[in-house]
Amino acid sequence: MDCLFCKIANGEIPSNFIYEDESVVAFRDINPQAPQHILIVPRKHIASINAFEVDDKDLAAHILVDVVPKLAKDLKIDESGYRVVINTGDEGGQTVHHLHVHLLGGRSMQWPPG
């Protein structure tokens, strides 16, 4: 499958992972929207939230329960605050069709988002 984030996750396209484990990789967004802008990407190709399967529950929980708080702490944005975003589909602003979690911090966020 010709998928950018599959290629990054499997090393076909070189990247500097700030975190990796058996199920996810995390790296800096190429076009950062905040001083800290990390993408957390499952190694498994999942197109979007819509494509989650029952077997993905542990993976989804792992990202939110383990990886996001760990990275927020490592990046020292856990106390100041941060935003976690999963853009989904065209109107959700998804441009890469391999599920990824944006972790944004280091500045004040606005609401509503644009």
Ligand code: AMP
């Ligand atoms: P989304 O619009 O939610 O699908 O997010 C895709 C994100 O991937 C955007 O924020 C892009 O800046 C980012 N991106 C695209 N290509 C790369 C790349 N080669 N390395 C890191 N981030 C990328």
Ligand code: ZN
């Ligand atoms: Zn993929």
